[in-house]
Amino acid sequence: MPDSSFASLTTLRVGGAPAELIRCTTAADIAATVARLDAAGTPLLVVGGGSNLVVADGALDLTAVLVANEGIELIDDSTLRVAAGTTWDEVVAYAVAQGLGGIETLSGIPGSAGATPVQNVGAYGSEIADVLTRVRLYNRETGADEWAPADSLELAYRYSNLKFTNRAVVLEIELALERTELSIPLRHLGGERLPLAEARENILATRRAKGMVLDDADCDTWSAGSFFTNPVVPSALADEIEAKVGEAGMPRYAVGGTEEKLSAAWLIEHAGFPRGYPGEGAPARLSTKHTLALTNRGSATAADIVDLARDVQAGVEEQFGVRLVPEPVWIGF
Ligand SMILES: Cc1cc2nc3c(=O)[nH]c(=O)nc-3n(C[C@H](O)[C@H](O)[C@H](O)COP(=O)(O)OP(=O)(O)OC[C@H]3O[C@@H](n4cnc5c(N)ncnc54)[C@H](O)[C@@H]3O)c2cc1C
Known part of the structure; x- marks a missing residue:
């Protein structure tokens, strides 16, 4: 049986085992699973890439719901709709390959797309709030599955009203990007703009030098x-x-x-x-x-x-x- 402990679900590689691990590969499955557990009063933790979690040792009295719905869709010339379980850096790579700018400075941030609004991920002077237009949420209080505008999340520095509250699960996100050859101004290069792919490589190299890109060997x-x-x-x-x-x-x-x-x-x-x-x-x-x-x-x-x-x-x-x-x-x- 695969190891379902948090030591294998998180990037810190510590933490004991949940009572149960449920892997959900569609938005409907995530919503139905969370609804069922909530109705039964079963404590649960929504888990994406496990890169912003510190979980205690020993047996844990909670069910881990692994968000594993994947997919990136270009829904018009420059808007991406992304399933929450998609690896975030794959979204950045996709955007850059399509000639879409706005998230290249967020290259190399571990974890899932669905968690990016949770703490309004940011790096090198930009943050997901700059491009996030709306999120599809499963609202755990009302049971509704609905799109909510980004400004309803109160996004701020490493914060949103989803963080620590568990009020809703992000099922999908939408990002308004820009067709461009050049990156947004790179703060660490004095505001210089580079071709998109070069900017992505520069950010990845800069992050690697600081140990900020996941590497099993490091x-x-x-x-x-x-x-x-x-x-x-x-x-x-x-x-x-x-x-x-x-x-x-x-x-x-x-x-x-x-x-x-x-x-x-x-x-x-x-x-x-x-x-x-x-x-x-x-x-x-x-x-x-x-x-x-x-x-x-x-x-x-x-x-x-x-x-x-x-x-x-x-x-x-x-x-x-x-x-x-x-x-x-x-x-x-
Ligand atoms: C090496 C390294 C570098 C990092 N660099 C940065 C950085 O530059 N900038 C930055 O902002 N962060 C950074 N982080 C932190 C982390 O990558 C981000 O916070 C990331 O968005 C977490 O995503 P995740 O899927 O791993 O979330 P998890 O760790 O799985 O979960 C984190 C929290 O979000 C909740 N959550 C997860 N998915 C959902 C969902 N779909 N709906 C609702 N709640 C959800 C969880 O319940 C939990 O409370 C870094 C982490 C590492 C390990």
Whole structure:
């Protein structure tokens, strides 16, 4: 029998077994399965690519519903309709091959298309909110299967009203792209625009160098991506932190009158947690390529990952008075 534990369903490769794993290959099947489990009061977890999940060790009292409906359809000159279970990076590759721009900067983000609205995935200055027009939802409160406009999801930085609420399951998404030869401006290249396919390759190479493209052979990618969101703090606290570190060039971005967004990776590094912390031999370590990714070196348990997360969180809070908030969804803790 195939292994149905979360260690094999998630990119962090930790976590115990669900009571049951149900793989659904059509939208109707997903909706009917979730409806049936909800009616029976059976706790469930909707799972896509498992790349933003931290699941506890041991037996879990929940049914995992694996979203595995696949398909990409060009429904007019530049609009894609994508089944939720489609691998996200295949959607990007398809768009680029069709000469459709708008998502090339989101190349290499692991997981499923249906999960992209859940935390409004983003990278290199763009996010799914820029192109998402509507989502087909199975509403778990009303039982309705209906298309909802993207703006009903309250998409914001690594957030939507689907994240943590479990109120609905994404069955399909629609993206309004643009016929173009050139990419959107690439922030990490000073706003330069490259031919679409070149932009995609550039993003993939840049992400690979940081361990941000899944690779079975590289434990630096056995992660949930960025483990903490970039914190927004009062400007006065940002001033204090910069003065305390005594180093010019702390990344800080205005997000309103009196608040600024800081870099979680910078804070972690400057709180005394270098890449690879706590060092060779530890089952869970910070990535050796990027401080913001907590990684499984091959034998980590969920408890090891959580201990490391708490260690880093406490260290940053003690040094700088900033409580980092985890980005992935935690289950069973
Ligand atoms: C190496 C690496 C790099 C990453 N880089 C980025 C990045 O650059 N930017 C970024 O934003 N994220 C990044 N991530 C995080 C992750 O890839 C995204 O959040 C992704 O969208 C998660 O998709 P998934 O299908 O794996 O979701 P899962 O991990 O399976 O699920 C995550 C959450 O979404 C819910 N969910 C999943 N599918 C659905 C659905 N169809 N309907 C309703 N709810 C659903 C789940 O219940 C769970 O709560 C990275 C992760 C890794 C491992």
